[in-house]
Amino acid sequence: MRAAYGLAVPAAAVADWEKGHARPTRVELDALAGALWCTPADLMDSPTSLHAHRRAHGLPLDDVARHIGMDPATYLSAERTGRWPGTESQATRLAHLLRLPLPDLLDLTGRSEPLARHLRDAATTRWQPQVRPVARLTRLPRRPLERALSTLHEEYQTRSAAARNWGEDPPPESAAGVTTYLQQVLPRFWELLRS
Template identity: 35%
Template sequence: MTTAQVAHAMAACGTPVHPDLVVAWEQGTHAPTDRQLFSLADVLWCDVVTLMGVRPRTLAERRLARQLTVERLAERIGMDAAAYRAAEAQQHWLGDAWQTRALVDALGLSLPELIGIMGREEELAGLLRAAVDGRWKAYVEPVAELAVVDATRAGDALRTMHAEFSAFAERYMGHLVGLNGDARLKEVAAERAEFLRRLVDHFWELIGEGGEAGEADGPPPYPVGWQ
């Protein structure tokens, strides 16, 4: 197709553009708007990700891959468009539990993926490390809020992880008292280190189904989200 043919086809799809603009997109001097990108993908019979040329990593890229404008996605998740746009720009999600579930459903994400996109996985890991090595009950609410999961499920996961971590200390002390040698002590220490390395993954395994953020058929009775 020539650039004129592309522009003509896009106009037929309800997105008129000048052929010179198509040239600018090809040369990389201009970027299409969301609607222009979606129309261009339809005209060229390809998916949006192919035109983007990258594997979607950010919240904005995941939205574009689903051919959703900010306004359309905001409407689907029950959020003000300006607030959602700010969340994308700042990579900082402030949605409540219902909005979070609606978001992951709309973008085809899981809760672990959303936390990773927002750059909060290390923060979750820090809370989990503190929980397994201390009074786990004090961390139920912070973990549930950050991970946007049911507090009961979060508590069950933390209780299990705390017991598993405590078992390492008991085994270590048992070998130490029994004078079983450095090899056994090093083995337990290595297992303990691997357990700590996989804390976040293990947490989601215990939560199951990528986490639960509440049903998406109505707003929650109270807000739970990232502040």
Template identity: 40%
Template structure:
């Protein structure tokens, strides 16, 4: 289970900005349906305790700030992005059409296995993109490995595993991999052409540098080809 990120210093600063005492904060939180004792507010600000998720959301409302201000970190995990939007596990699960237990397990395991429709709903709910979601799940390097293998071998065998990682339909993934395979093959053809023609080393180094730059931004280029994930097209008109 993840621990709710919380910054005592930011909480103290936020309370100072609105000019409330700890007792006033506690009363206001109770009015929001989250009763707490003033001593607990003090314990949060001293770092002795950490608020629960409902307490974090209510405290942010009372102090007129975003949850991310009190978290004190830029969201890095799926759970933190949810907290940043002020959403409970149950609320997100309802919005994406997933069992709350299954969604919580995805956060805990930091692995996303939702289908196309659930994924589209998730990125919309959390204000993310597919690319961001893949990065949050720690699968960028896995994606890059498949892309490199697609360039250097039989790209069709990589369509299914890439589609599974990025949660995009296989037709779009196949189009992107076919394009990238052809682009990469062109580097080899140019290089061999210069070599057979016995061109100078500068031309060979130029082609090699272009090839290296292409490989360096392989994942970026893949997402460029897939398109803007905020549009309907990456998922198809019917989401499959």
């Protein structure tokens, strides 16, 4: 890395990076990726933030902001705070540019929690009124959404009925299962859509 990038990085530092004991700086990561003829994304864990996704694709902040039609300072604020200030069309352009899967896009733009609320409502009450708001958040076709919401409702109701034991206290494990199901409703929703 010294010859190609002018960085004096001792072998011990690279070994620490590999073991996870230390993390390279942005400049060191770029140099290492260049020396290994790969992208920074190939050397990183799965990205979980806007900043990490952008870095994984090796894109400068200004280029991303310009591509999605956002002021660079506003985009930088979104990376730092984790709050998405953009429009739906900007989010769509961002997803296309960074090749974001839908669950990641919803996480990064703050729409996962509203989606989870609608999914919990679909499971615990009637699922039919939740189709339109879920479709609005996800932009997915109606039929697969209806199947997924119906299944969430049926699964929850089955667990809930098992937890009810008229005249007696329900077993603690069945009540815990109902609570756990609602906490895991978002991953279960994505799983149902994939199947």
